[in-house]
Amino acid sequence: MGSLTEPPPPVRRIVLDAEPRVVEAPVGGNGNGNGNGNGHLRHAARRRDPVSPPRERMQIEGLTIAYGGKVAVNSVSLPVRQGEVLALIGPSGCGKTTLLRSLNRLTELTPTASRSGRISLDGEDVDTLEVTQLRRRVSMVFQQPNPFPMSIADNVAYGLREGGGRRRSKSDMRPAVIDALQRAGLYDEVADDLDHPALRLSGGQQQRLCIARALAVGPEVLLLDEPCSALDPRSTETIERLIVKLREEVAVVIVTHNLQQAFRVADHVAFMYLGELVEYGLADQVFGSPHAKRTRDYIAGSFG
Amino acid sequence: MRYLPAWGTWTDRRVERLLGALACTVLALIAAMVVFVFTKAWPSFAHNGLSWFGGGGNVDRQLAAIFDSPSNPQDYVYTLHAWPMLYATALLSGIAVICGLVFALLCAVFIVEFAPEPMRRVLEPAVRLLAAVPSVVYGLIGILVLVPLVGNHVVSESMKRSVAYVVQLDGTSLLVGAAVLTVMVTPIMIAIVVDALRAVPRGWTEGAAALGVNRWRAMWTISVRAARPAIVAAAVLATARALGEAIMLAMVAGSVGFAPNPLDGMLFFFEPARPLAATIVDNAEGLSVVPFGQTIYAFAAVLLVSSLFLSLAGWAAKRPLKRYGLAAR
Amino acid sequence: MTALRAPAPPSPPVRHGAVESTASWSRLDRVGLALCWAAGLALCAICAAILLFMLFKGLQFLRPALLFSHPLPDLDQSRTGGFLDPLIGTFVLTLIGIAFALPIGVATAVWLTEYGRPAGLARAVESGIEIVAGTPSIVLAIFGLIIFQQHVFGFLSFTAQGGSVFGRSFLTAGAMMALLALPLVVGATREALNAIPAHVREASYALGASKARTIRRVLLPGARGGIATGATLGMGRIAGDTAIVVILLGASLQMQHGDGPPGYSILSGTGSTLTTYVYNNSPAGEGNAPDKAYAAAFVLLAIVILLNFAVGSIGGSERRVAWGR
Numbered sequence: 001m002g003s004l005t006e007p008p009p010p011v012r013r014i015v016l017d018a019e020p021r022v023v024e025a026p027v028g029g030n031g032n033g034n035g036n037g038n039g040h041l042r043h044a045a046r047r048r049d050p051v052s053p054p055r056e057r058m059q060i061e062g063l064t065i066a067y068g069g070k071v072a073v074n075s076v077s078l079p080v081r082q083g084e085v086l087a088l089i090g091p092s093g094c095g096k097t098t099l100l101r102s103l104n105r106l107t108e109l110t111p112t113a114s115r116s117g118r119i120s121l122d123g124e125d126v127d128t129l130e131v132t133q134l135r136r137r138v139s140m141v142f143q144q145p146n147p148f149p150m151s152i153a154d155n156v157a158y159g160l161r162e163g164g165g166r167r168r169s170k171s172d173m174r175p176a177v178i179d180a181l182q183r184a185g186l187y188d189e190v191a192d193d194l195d196h197p198a199l200r201l202s203g204g205q206q207q208r209l210c211i212a213r214a215l216a217v218g219p220e221v222l223l224l225d226e227p228c229s230a231l232d233p234r235s236t237e238t239i240e241r242l243i244v245k246l247r248e249e250v251a252v253v254i255v256t257h258n259l260q261q262a263f264r265v266a267d268h269v270a271f272m273y274l275g276e277l278v279e280y281g282l283a284d285q286v287f288g289s290p291h292a293k294r295t296r297d298y299i300a301g302s303f304g
Numbered sequence: 305m306r307y308l309p310a311w312g313t314w315t316d317r318r319v320e321r322l323l324g325a326l327a328c329t330v331l332a333l334i335a336a337m338v339v340f341v342f343t344k345a346w347p348s349f350a351h352n353g354l355s356w357f358g359g360g361g362n363v364d365r366q367l368a369a370i371f372d373s374p375s376n377p378q379d380y381v382y383t384l385h386a387w388p389m390l391y392a393t394a395l396l397s398g399i400a401v402i403c404g405l406v407f408a409l410l411c412a413v414f415i416v417e418f419a420p421e422p423m424r425r426v427l428e429p430a431v432r433l434l435a436a437v438p439s440v441v442y443g444l445i446g447i448l449v450l451v452p453l454v455g456n457h458v459v460s461e462s463m464k465r466s467v468a469y470v471v472q473l474d475g476t477s478l479l480v481g482a483a484v485l486t487v488m489v490t491p492i493m494i495a496i497v498v499d500a501l502r503a504v505p506r507g508w509t510e511g512a513a514a515l516g517v518n519r520w521r522a523m524w525t526i527s528v529r530a531a532r533p534a535i536v537a538a539a540v541l542a543t544a545r546a547l548g549e550a551i552m553l554a555m556v557a558g559s560v561g562f563a564p565n566p567l568d569g570m571l572f573f574f575e576p577a578r579p580l581a582a583t584i585v586d587n588a589e590g591l592s593v594v595p596f597g598q599t600i601y602a603f604a605a606v607l608l609v610s611s612l613f614l615s616l617a618g619w620a621a622k623r624p625l626k627r628y629g630l631a632a633r
Numbered sequence: 634m635t636a637l638r639a640p641a642p643p644s645p646p647v648r649h650g651a652v653e654s655t656a657s658w659s660r661l662d663r664v665g666l667a668l669c670w671a672a673g674l675a676l677c678a679i680c681a682a683i684l685l686f687m688l689f690k691g692l693q694f695l696r697p698a699l700l701f702s703h704p705l706p707d708l709d710q711s712r713t714g715g716f717l718d719p720l721i722g723t724f725v726l727t728l729i730g731i732a733f734a735l736p737i738g739v740a741t742a743v744w745l746t747e748y749g750r751p752a753g754l755a756r757a758v759e760s761g762i763e764i765v766a767g768t769p770s771i772v773l774a775i776f777g778l779i780i781f782q783q784h785v786f787g788f789l790s791f792t793a794q795g796g797s798v799f800g801r802s803f804l805t806a807g808a809m810m811a812l813l814a815l816p817l818v819v820g821a822t823r824e825a826l827n828a829i830p831a832h833v834r835e836a837s838y839a840l841g842a843s844k845a846r847t848i849r850r851v852l853l854p855g856a857r858g859g860i861a862t863g864a865t866l867g868m869g870r871i872a873g874d875t876a877i878v879v880i881l882l883g884a885s886l887q888m889q890h891g892d893g894p895p896g897y898s899i900l901s902g903t904g905s906t907l908t909t910y911v912y913n914n915s916p917a918g919e920g921n922a923p924d925k926a927y928a929a930a931f932v933l934l935a936i937v938i939l940l941n942f943a944v945g946s947i948g949g950s951e952r953r954v955a956w957g958r
Contacts, residue, residue: 106514130657136516146507149530159515162525210511217515319845323744326737328754330761333812337768337776344779410672418669427673429942430680436941437683438873440908441930444915445686448923487679494676520662541767548769551875551908555917581771581876588880591778604775611767615760 054081054267057221057251058103058138063117065098065107072098074275075117080221082251085243087266087283089256091303095275096255100223103253104138105131121221136163139214140223144230145206147198147213152190153177155198155209159217176216183249184212185242204235211242215250222246224254228261240265259299263287271295338612341605347595348602351382356602359387363561367587371596380595386603388563392577395478395564396553397546400485405539407486408493409528415494416501417523431498435491443555446484451475451556459574471562471575478564479573481557485549489542496541500534501527540618544611550581559586580607691931694924700932704886704910713922716929718887719910722803723872723936725899726882726906729807730814730871731864737811738818738867739860743848745819746826766816770809774880777809781881790901791891801883802891802901809877814867821866825859826852862944869940872933875908884909907933 009023058080065073073095080086080103088096098107105126107113119126126134136159147155157173177194181187186208190201198209207227214222224243228236243252243265256262262269262283269286271279271294279286279295290296297303349356366384373381415427455475464473504527512522528535558576561583566572578586580603591597658666699715707713741758749755781789782800790802829852837847853860883889883903891901905913907929912918914926 104514106510109510109513132516132518132657134516135514139516140514142507142511142514144507146505146511148508148511148526158512158525159517162512162517162521163515213515315846316844319848320744320748320750323740323748324754326740327744327758329737330741330758330765330815334761334764336780337772340779341772341776407672407675410669411676414669414673418666419673423673423677427676430677432941433684433938434680436869436873436937438875438908438933438937440873440875440911441687441934443917444911444926444930445683447915447917448926449686490676518658518662520658520665524665544767544769548771550769550771551879551912555912555915559917581769584771584775585876585879601775601779604772607769607772611769611772612764615764615767619760 052083052248054083056080057082057122059118059120060099060103061118061120063099063102063115063119065095065102065113065115067098067110068112072275073102073272076272076275076277078270078277078280080251080253081268082220083248084267085247085252085254085265086268086270087254087256087262088270088272089259089262089298090272090278091298092257093274094272096272097225099272100225100253100255101140103221103223104135104140106135106140132163136217137219138221138223139217139219140225141207141210141214141227143226145203145210147201147206147209150198151195152181152198152201152209153194156180156212156216159213163217180212180216181209183215183246184208185238185245186212202235204231204238207231207235207239208242211239215246219250221251221253224252226255226257229257236261271298273298338608341601341608344598345601345605346598347380348382348384348599349605352384356384356386357390358385359563360385363388367561367596367599370599371590371593373593373595377594382595382599384599384602386580386606388561389578389580389583389603390606391563392478392557392561393547393579393581395577396481396485396557396579397543399478399482400489400546401539401543403482404486404490404493404542405535408490408497408538409535411490411494412497412501413523413528415498416527417519428498431491431494434487435495439488439549439552440555442484442488443552446480446552446556447476450480450484451477454480454574463571463574467568467571467575471560473571473574473576475574476556476558476576477574478557478577481553481577484552484556485546488549488552489545492545493538493542496534496538497531500531504530536621537618540614540621544614547579547607547610547614548581549579550585553579554582554585557582687927687931687934690927691934693927695928695931699925699928704905706886713925716907716910716925716932719905719907719929720932722882722888722904722906723908723933725803725904726807726810726878727868727871729803729900730810731868733808733811734814734818734867735860735864738815738863739822739853741815742819742822742826743853746823747844747848747852762816762819765812768812769876770813770874771876771880773809773812774877777805777877777881781805781808788893788901791903799883799903801881801903803882803904804900806877806881807900809881810871810874813870813874813877814864817867817870818860818863821859821863822856825856825862828859829855865940865944869937872940873908873937875912878906878909879912882906882909884913907936 056079060076060078060080063073063076064071076095076099078086088099090096101107102115103119103126107115108131121129121134121137139159148158150158153170153174156177157170160173160176161167161170178187181190186205189205190196198206201209207230211222211227228239231239240261243254246252247267254262254265266283269279269281269283270277271286271290271292273294279290279292281291286295287299290299361383363384363386370381370384373379411427411431415424415431419427452475454477455473459473459475467473501523508526508530509522512526513519517525558578559582560576561578562576564572564575564577568575584600584603587596587600591600700720701717702715703717704719705714741762745755745758778800780786782798784798786800786805787798789804789808791799833851833855834847837851838844842850882905884905885903886905888899888904889902890898891903892898893901911926911930911933914922914929916923
């Protein structure tokens with residue numbers, strides 16, 4: 001690809017007779033020689049190293065998913081580990097969302113979907129688990145924030161109250177609600193308004209509420225389906241920091257079409273194309289020196 | 305280039321005014337209805353005062369006395385205590401709407417979520433069909449099948465004898481009336497609730513499923529909760545239909561103005577009960593006699609006020625639900 | 634894995650996940666589910682019972698002679714004839730009712746969707762339509778009687794020798810029937826008009842057409858399907874109503890002519906419809922001919938079901954007008 005010169009700083013305004021002021025471009029990367037063709041990624045902030053060795057939570061083996069006759073995911077195998085963020089990237093229609101939704105068997109809501117291959121959670125095949133129990137252990141946050149038409153506290157407590165068995169009273173749930181909101185980083189903003197309607201919150205707050213709601217049931221794996229695509233940059237930043245913080249407690253799988261976001265938050269990256277898993281590896285390696293040409297093309301922006 | 309003024313061309317304004325006038329005929333009609341019915345009904349209320357709504361005496365005998373009034377306007381008889389009919393109206397409509405609402409909710413949830421596909425394809429036209437059946441057909445089936453069933457097989461001879469001095473238990477009863485009325489109002493409610501349940505945003509139903517909540521709980525706590533304005537609208541519509549049901553109840557719930565007595569125990573359900581609308585139909589021939597006609601108009605006035613009040617109540621009940629983001633249909 | 638190759642077919646066996654069982658549900662949830670199933674099955678049973686019963690009884694008692702002979706007042710049941718007059722009465726009344734309801738209904742719907750100024754008046758008209766929809770038909774009948782017994786409306790019905798207006802005729806009953814059909818026509822037309830996207834209107838205005846012309850040439854033809862649906866539903870409602878007929882049509886067994894020129898006299902005269910025929914022949918009425926009542930009820934049910942279910946096919950093909958974009 002050849003070496004690129006440093007991109008010039010953005011032009012803000014033209015002032016005549018002003019002293020020229022030269023600004024150094026920020027140095028990107030943590031020094032493993034990734035200067036080839038990824039200059040536009042070097043401005044993204046890098047994320048931290050994992051704090052403890054990752055523990056394998058889910059194993060996907062030879063997963064194939066088809067809608068009717070059309071194959072959406074073809075023979076994909078991946079591990080999902082707690083302590084790290086796995087990002088699924090790829091152009092639209094490559095099957096990453098379908099793959100994500102199959103992890104908590106949400107594809108079964110579509111009548112025409114069929115699946116083969118094995119997904120195991122802590123060694124158990126997910127098909128042998130009761131589906132409601134599976135979904136409490138593998139939680140999901142959707143692209144559009146979808147808080148229920150209830151108060152904030154009721155929203156967060158919903159999974160706990162309706163999760164089976166006797167319904168516990170609202171006051172019993174309050175400590176769990178507060179804990180989940182704190183883990184999601186929303187508690188400080190809504191501490192006084194827990195009984196107000198959840199739909200009054202802003203978009204970013206609603207999405208964090210959805211994350212709190214997903215965390216409240218105590219999952220082992222958290223699935224995020226393009227959580228920031230409907231949000232403004234500031235909310236996006238807040239949620240990305242939250243994701244990085246959460247990876248120590250739960251295994252995080254995030255689907256994103258935004259390469260910069262994947263670069264910022266991911267530890268492992270899986271690149272998919274037309275239902276196939278093209279490349280899987282450490283984020284540094286996939287973004288820095290990808291093996292497959294298709295990965296290189298995608299990251300450089302030739303298609304997608 | 306032709307210039308189109310902001311307020312429309314001359315033709316436009318004429319057309320707008322014409323259409324607007326036609327549209328306002330509805331309002332004029334309603335106003336005329338209220339004015340005319342109350343004007344004609346006023347003498348009956350004026351002569352009885354508040355005791356018009358009270359109890360006392362045999363309603364049928366009172367109506368006969370009014371019908372037999374002498375032709376001198378000074379000597380018109382107006383005495384009426386309409387409580388048995390008001391009570392019967394409230395009883396029949398109340399039972400039918402409450403039972404119907406429960407039944408309709410369960411059926412709607414079944415149709416939307418739990419019914420197997422072939423069954424759903426049968427049930428949806430079935431509901432539309434039931435809603436379209438004319439009330440006189442319901443009445444016919446009631447009077448030729450259910451009334452003899454109740455009169456001959458369910459009500460025993462000893463039961464009939466025990467109240468024979470007050471009323472005849474021949475099968476035309478509160479039970480049959482309420483049962484058929486329930487079947488009549490349920491299909492409308494099912495249709496409205498099914499539409500509302502299907503209109504619940506997928507984000508909510510998927511979100512609930514993704515949290516590991518089972519289908520039953522998710523349906524009730526999310527979808528039914530989100531459909532509350534529609535459920536209110538359905539209940540209001542059903543109550544309006546039940547209040548106004550004249551022909552079927554005239555055929556099936558008895559032609560005596562009797563107030564069923566809850567202290568009679570089980571017999572309560574077998575006693576006849578004739579609501580206001582059915583009374584009007586039963587007595588329609590006597591309208592030419594002036595005081596009788598005015599009494600009948602008084603019944604119509606009470607029904608009119610009830611239905612206006614119902615519309616208002618339905619609108620008022622839906623307003624607080626907007627707060628939590630539940631749109632009213 | 635660098636070249637793009639056709640995706641391999643799914644590896645057999647392709648299976649679906651285990652279906653959610655109710656084993657993990659609480660007892661209350663399972664009871665609820667059982668109640669739902671019970672309600673659904675009960676609904677099926679009731680519908681089947683009503684339809685099959687009416688079908689059975691109708692086929693048992695309906696003879697073609699009944700459809701074509703006039704009803705005769707006679708104590709001997711074998712000589713009471715058929716129900717030709719009530720059948721004609723139903724048709725005439727339905728046509729009169731929808732003839733009154735369509736223009737007013739479509740005009741109201743057009744005004745509400747296209748103009749609607751001032752907003753308060755539009756809301757009042759909408760509420761008015763809802764109030765009319767909720768008013769019992771017996772109250773509408775009584776109101777009709779009061780109104781049409783005024784001397785102003787003497788031309789609509791028969792005026793007795795003493796000067797009192799009878800007030801009961803096909804025209805007066807039809808006028809009140811129009812109020813029954815009105816909300817249905819207005820609702821369906823509004824839906825159809827709202828389904829026409831804004832760019833169609835804008836295209837018409839951009840070509841220089843006035844609003845009135847746009848409505849007449851573009852919108853109303855486009856809403857034809859919806860208007861037809863509303864009219865058919867309204868006709869179904871009118872055909873099935875009894876209360877207005879009992880009060881406002883005068884209970885004459887055969888069609889009696891009223892005042893006025895030969896054609897008009899039928900409309901200003903009295904008669905009966907299938908609904909009152911069924912009512913009168915049931916034990917609740919004067920005659921006691923349950924078999925004729927069943928036959929007439931069967932015909933009535935067939936007409937009403939036809940009208941209500943024909944909306945699917947009338948509106949169907951026309952509704953899927955491709956508006957483009």
